[in-house]
Amino acid sequence: MSLTTPNAVLVLEDGSRYEGRAYGAEGTTFGEIVFATGMSGYQETLTDPSYAGQIVLMTAPHIGNTGMNDKDMESRRIWVAGYAVRDASRIVSNFRAERSLDNDLDHEGIVGIQGIDTRAVTRHIRSKGSMRAGIFSGAAAAEPAEVQLSQVLEADQMAGKNLSAQVSTQEEYVVPAVGEKIGSVAILDLGVKTSTVNYIAERGFDAHVLPQTVTAEQILAMKPSALFFSNGPGDPAASDKHVELLSTVLKAGIPFFGICFGNQLLGRALGFSTYKLPFGHRGINQPVLDKATGRVEITSQNHGFAVDAPIDGVLESPAGFGRVEVSHYSLNDQVVEGLRCLDINAFSVQYHPEAASGPHDSNYLFDRFRDMVLASATTSGASN
Template structure:
């Protein structure tokens, strides 16, 4: 186990010139990215392995991180995806019978530069006031660079707005997971950063889950004869994913049932004709309250998004792109952000959060059942018309 009590210096530098001195953690070197905070009290392994965090330096607001180590059963993907990691107090020991290694060792193995021993509450309050911004962690020899050199590196990094990062996280070739219950049919999942728990939940609803590369075309989707299409979560700016939006319009034109989560919600919004915009500091964590307008129920949900759909919160509106009536189905109660869309004249809906929530909560898991019911009903109606 790597020593957590190193005296090696590290520094977090934000693009506005704010600096926080701490200790090296994980790999040594320099990492650049958008600095964001996640409010989850648990589930750090799922956070680290969520492809949606690609390009982001993640700060954990929970002060004590790493006590359960890392294991081989809970990863949401094939590797750690965060660009960097910020914690206040790393656990001194690993205390869980399922652990295979320490968090520090896992970060070092995957080359993730981190920093510990800083006032994460102060950083969170700063970001909450000023908004998410570019930043960098410098450790090892790079910690000795001049303040001006470090800040210049931060300012030369790309902004998250305008970035298409799906190519970095998507599978290279189609992967298939068979249904684990009574089979409904083939489901085309466009992998924009899909999590394993999502695949498992879809297979448990009777779908043969075909995870397709993000380079797939509408003809690739049609070739598997799907009963429905699913767009996953993923990193980057939805405004930079024109090809995925156009393909989704082909799916909607074919009247195939559609379900999108997180990034998929934003792309459905664009396909329907709405815009998207960048949030000041985003929603990240497993304690976000959302109102389901259809039931009046408030759900505690898992989020990881820095962009949102710009659509009217109340009433039915006509899709600007000609897909009939649309309504906002879910609303975030912290800031009234659109958290879900439902098309009323075609079989399509989406949510801005993660109903699979491997680390919890599970309030929104019913959405996979809602999707299954939509597919079954649509298939039956189509068969009846023939």
């Protein structure tokens, strides 16, 4: 990187400042500052729609050496609001690379910063919690500190924010079943990743990816074998229409599987509340306990909100859907990481079993989903 690269500064809403050098596009950007702990898979992180509205700080010190390619894209574009790294690679040295990370950030207008002490920022966020932040690079870096801070404080909070419309597909599309077709799945795109759709299609389902504006009546008219709610950004408390949609479809007896944001929306449909975590879970090394098997899974996660429910015992759904239990929980802080309904065909997990860059400990959940749908169809056929 040239020594003449314009300066840049990361400003947090509590007044903390971290000076570095411009990375990617020059200008100004605002978002919630969060840290991601993955040592690899930065392209999957950048193109995960769940990161919309967030300035992502990478804890791995060296970023960009494997470049970027079209195959590893998890969606149609980079979604992060900003990007902060310690050491940006000066060269690309991977045979799969088609271009550099710096070029992609610049091309897509993503304002970033490099050369800052990311460990210090991470420790600060872990102590104070995630907060609003801004990156000012190029000419914007020379603005008075008080002006920069005032702009950060005027930015939106993540709590109460609905971002589904920003990341969802505008038109329905279908990924055909791979191999023998056994049914169809209606996928509500709240920020779905390419891997998710492919994994569902590989289980023998036509994957119908639907815009977030779809209604319960439209889904029921499709007569799908199951409904799936994807991951996505924003506050689940600001997505009441999706909760109502899910409640209607659950009452119709259609099997359901949800991940990440979908887990939070199932929790709310069952009658539980959600809350904002101090600094969230982000990265590809999060330990989760599967209560049914006692197995510990190393998972990929990206969430700043969680379902508020006790992790022990069988619960009664406050919304009248019968018995529910927390199926998985975090071994770091006992946060709810999965829900399983005992009287209806529905379950969800808070983490990402579709993580393309790994780990793949939880990929079996797509098989569990397939088995649930097949069992439900058999039971339904017998009752008819």
